[in-house]
Amino acid sequence: MIPVRGVEGTRIAVLGLGRSGLSAARALKAGGAEPLLWDDSEDARDKAAAEGFTLHDPSRREAWTGVAALIVSPGIPHLYPEPNRWIAAAIDAGVPVDNDIGMFFRSLATPDWDSFDIPPRVVAVTGSNGKSTTSALIHHCLLASGRESQLAGNIGRGVLDIDPPGDAGVVVLELSSYQTDLARALTPDVAVFTNLSPDHLDRHAGMGGYFAAKRRLFAEGGPDRAVIGVDEVEGRYLANQMGEGPGDDRVIRVSVDRKLEGPGWSVCARKGFLSETRKARQVASVDLRGIRGLPGAHNHQNACAAYGALRALGLSPKQIEEGFRTFEGLPHRSQIVAEKGGVTYVNDSKATNTDAAQCALEAFDRIRWIVGGQLKDGGLTPLKGHLDHVVKAYVIGRHAHETALEISQIPHEVCETMAVAVARAAAEAQPGETVLLAPAAASFDQYDNFERRGEDFAAEVATLPS
Template identity: 40%
Template sequence: MIPITSFADKKVAVFGLGGSGLVTAKALVAGGADVIAWDDNPDSVANAAASDVPTRDLHDIDFATLEALILSPGVPLTHPQPHWTVVKAKAAKIEIIGDIELFCRERRAVAPGATFIAITGTNGKSTTTALIAHLFKTDGWDVQLGGNIGTAILSLEPLDSDRVYVVECSSFQIDLTPSIDPTVGVLLNITEDHLDRHGSMERYAAIKARLVLGAQTAVIGIDDDWCTTIATDLDRARKPVERISVRRPVTNGFFADRGRIFEAENATVHQVADLDGIGSLRGLHNAQNAAAAIAAARVIGVAEPMIVKGLKSFPGLAHRMEEVTRIGKVLFVNDSKATNADAAEKALASFDHIYWIAGGKAKTSGITSLAPYFPKIAKAYLIGAAAEEFAKTLEGKVPVVMAGTMEAAVKAAASDAALDAAKESVVLLSPACASYDQYRNFEKRGDHFRDLVQALNPARTTVEVK
């Protein structure tokens, strides 16, 4: 744990006692703060109290007596409307911050020399974060991996100048981190997402930009207009920027071309790595992730041979283009993390003969943007609430099976793919939807797919086909 001493002997409120919120409360207590913690969920309050965290209903607290409100990132700050604790904190004119901000302040006070690499982007940030950590570990560094990737940042090992802290940051977390100042800030891309929580694309982009604006060195993907503008703004401010692209060469930075990653410095170009044959980094989107990870590692000083070694040994992340198994000539891929069309596009672009399992709780944009990839889809197996909507979009373009459930979809797709004469077929779960209609989260959805695939009996895959 990282004790937070910046609020020692000060009274602070912590709201939101899920995984990261409970750790935050404990870290503040460990640092000597006078903590009052609360949650709208009584079970979370009871769990915190059982962990010796002081709890009290914040409805009964005079917020003017508090130094700050420490808010969990899942709690609305501005949209669709501020949470009641936010309203009380603003009325009392106290600051509202999150656990990443506490980390940043503690780092500046205790170990300003500790390397802090922060990663954000609409898509790809978890894979990039994990890959950066893996490259540093391969080179023998003491690496701490946390943030939005699933490990609360304040649960990491105490701050030390010899450690590297690799932290994934969501827009919700950045919005609660006004003084974020990483050694290297990575911004992969910006596309429409979370507008229900941020109100507009302009505000969403401005929040994402904050991570690189405060960085000593910025690594920015320039394949969308929002990020290109942010990189230009940093140039004007004369701040170091490493550009990355998978669409075109860059003069200074890193770019991908047919699976190879090149470094350019003052227009001098040399190849750093070749991703061909690395299943965990398949596809153009993973080329962007790899280029960003390489750029961040090179800024800090990871040797090029160790980067190449690390790329080849990277295992990838569950639910993100995860190669579950191969049965005969059929590859089964779990991309349950693809909760919108933009994310599913990355997977569809990575394969050529696809038996596609899609559906769930649809995002407003649907799947019309995926039309250029429909010729790659041999058949679609639709599940969940979006099945009828998706079927209308696919009508006349892609054969459709209204599977309804994951069990039916996996069984049908495996059978059809096994009979296909193609050299290689792919049964791909890339739903382009949230999971909440049938599963608690995308992880549970991906776990179910993986379990069903692993339970397949290859000997019966073709026998049961009618």
């Protein structure tokens, strides 16, 4: 646990008692504060009370009197589409609003660090797609090279649940826009921006607000090194803002669209080969084509971003390549769950938007595509020019018939349920083909989350004959 610093003797409210809320409450208590907890869910409140925490009803007239701060869980809106009523009340009362990420950054360094030969470092990864894989890949390569590493944030453990890092230890954080938007402190040593595509636009009042939330990690965080994907205009703008000139190697530019020219530091992947360039000279390369845990151009982009961060941390190209080759990928992200009868079954349930689904569809040849769920704004229209590899689609979801109309230009079958979709795809698949779950939609019409959807896919595949 990372005890929160600077809170001794204060009363601090915590709103939202999921993983991050409860870990924040424990860390506040360890730091000498009195946490005051609330959640709209009675079950969540009961769980907190059973752990010995004080419940604090924010609807009471004097609820904010004597409260030093409000710590908010990431799923609760603080500004758009409209502020949560209790956050609005705290703001009106002049109570500072923060989250567990802000508390982490202001509490991580301790006097013990003065005795370390090499101070611990924090790598923070954000972006629209690929940030989980990039974070996990960085963590994996650090461990494979013998370095101490902990993975937390939007993946793995809550940031305040981790152990205090030791000499030369590294903390790798995956940070969502919800987390970067509200944190009052952001001070990573290395910050990574993977890419940007439309997502969570209601929460950020549009694309500009969404990018601004990501940008805070860099503009306000002031990292020593910034690894930035520049295949979108926002990334190019961000890299320009962070650099002092073309040769400033504090910025490592990443691309899978083109070879980057100039005297700066860049990492690119083209046709399956990653290359590192510094001062206009190639200094290292990695053949990514045979790495099972990193299939497709989107994973090659993740590999480039991870490579840049790892080089900034001092790992050699050889150490990084060895780590890449033992990386097995993450569940629900281009995860190979089985190979039966010459057919490969891939779970990419995390492809909850069309950009992520497009990456998956371009990573494999001859695809039996399981698609559908709770479609986002724009539906499947952005995918219409990217379906060349699809042999046939199998449509799931409560609105499967409506979804099927959006892909009427390709062979398709309305299945509605995962069980039917997997059975039909398996029955028709030929050796060399891939049955791919890449829904291009949220899961909430049929499942609690994308993980449960991916687990259902894997369970149905497991029932198929070998």
